[in-house]
Amino acid sequence: HEQREKLREAERVISERLKEKGLKYVLGGSYARDTWLPEDPDIDFFVLYDPELGADEIGRKGLEDLKDVVKGFNYWLNYAEHPYIEGTINGIKFNLVPCADVPLGQWITSMDRSRYHNDYLIKKLSDDLRTEIRVFKKFLRSNGLYGAEIKVGGLSGYVSEVLTVKYGSFVELLMNVVMCCQGEVVALEPYDYDPKKVFTTPVIILDPVDQKRNLALAIKNRIFGKLKVISIKFLMAPSVNYFRERKIVPEIKPG
Numbered sequence: 434h435e436q437r438e439k440l441r442e443a444e445r446v447i448s449e450r451l452k453e454k455g456l457k458y459v460l461g462g463s464y465a466r467d468t469w470l471p472e473d474p475d476i477d478f479f480v481l482y483d484p485e486l487g488a489d490e491i492g493r494k495g496l497e498d499l500k501d502v503v504k505g506f507n508y509w510l511n512y513a514e515h516p517y518i519e520g521t522i523n524g525i526k527f528n529l530v531p532c533a534d535v536p537l538g539q540w541i542t543s544m545d546r547s548r549y550h551n552d553y554l555i556k557k558l559s560d561d562l563r564t565e566i567r568v569f570k571k572f573l574r575s576n577g578l579y580g581a582e583i584k585v586g587g588l589s590g591y592v593s594e595v596l597t598v599k600y601g602s603f604v605e606l607l608m609n610v611v612m613c614c615q616g617e618v619v620a621l622e623p624y625d626y627d628p629k630k631v632f633t634t635p636v637i638i639l640d641p642v643d644q645k646r647n648l649a650l651a652i653k654n655r656i657f658g659k660l661k662v663i664s665i666k667f668l669m670a671p672s673v674n675y676f677r678e679r680k681i682v683p684e685i686k687p688g
Contacts, residue, residue, distance in 0.1 A: 436471060440464060443525040444476055450502045457481045457534065461551040463590050466558060468566045470574065472678075475526035479548050481534035488533070488542045492516055495531020502529065515542060538643065549642045550591055557598045566594050568603045568676075575676050576663050578656055586653030588660075592638060595621065595648065607664040620644070 444460070451458050462477030463469040480499065482491045492515030499518045508520030517530040532544035540546060558566075570593050573579035581589035588596075599621055600606040613636050618628050621641040628637045632647045635657045640646040649657075667675050 439525050440474055443522045459548045461547045465551050466554055468563050470570050477528045480531050484533040484535050484541050491531050499529045546642050553642050554594055565603045566597045569593050569597050571676050575678050578660055581651045587656050592648050610664045
């Protein structure tokens with residue numbers, strides 16, 4: 434499979450450059466978990482720094498080191514809590530994200546959880562679940578519901594995977610979306626507080642790696658509503674049309 438080869442090659446080239454600079458890293462994201470969509474493959478490298486540096490310095494030093502790593506590639510800066518580097522190599526997108534090398538739960542930056550997301554999910558995933566995840570991601574993507582970027586406000590790859598692991602299959606997941614009540618708590622692991630007193634999102638999805646974190650905060654209410662409606666329609670009359678990419682028509686707001 435040509436795309437898989439291109440991904441492996443991109444991983445090899447960047448890994449070598451990171452190692453040459455003596456940088457410690459772990460792979461994360463859908464590539465590491467083998468849950469990526471062919472239309473949308475990217476590789477996430479989480480580059481680990483001594484937590485003693487503190488968040489600001491990790492961001493600053495990380496950027497300096499990583500600009501060296503990507504010299505000669507097509508790349509740009511992106512910003513989450515601190516800057517990270519995105520780029521492409523041979524048509525494959527990659528992300529280089531500086532984060533703190535901390536034990537589980539002792540986060541310094543919001544990026545520090547990502548490697549633990551990976552560890553957690555890899556233990557849970559089977560080939561069947563990977564297929565179900567791809568189906569769900571494709572369904573979300575085709576209906577304009579996929580991606581945690583602010584302009585979309587949809588479901589991230591990680592959220593899609595957590596929900597599929599929780600419900601075990603695409604159809605079961607949609608049935609649960611349809612039956613979901615306001616303020617319902619979706620959790621993969623036990624928790625010891627009342628999330629409803631802390632969060633007011635239409636549904637509360639607890640991060641299995643950090644129970645105090647609500648993964649649904651980044652999802653717009655409108656997107657939840659739309660997911661519910663499309664899930665009902667699909668379950669009543671399943672059709673391959675729900676998996677075809679459509680040109681999203683911009684909404685025209687009255688007056």
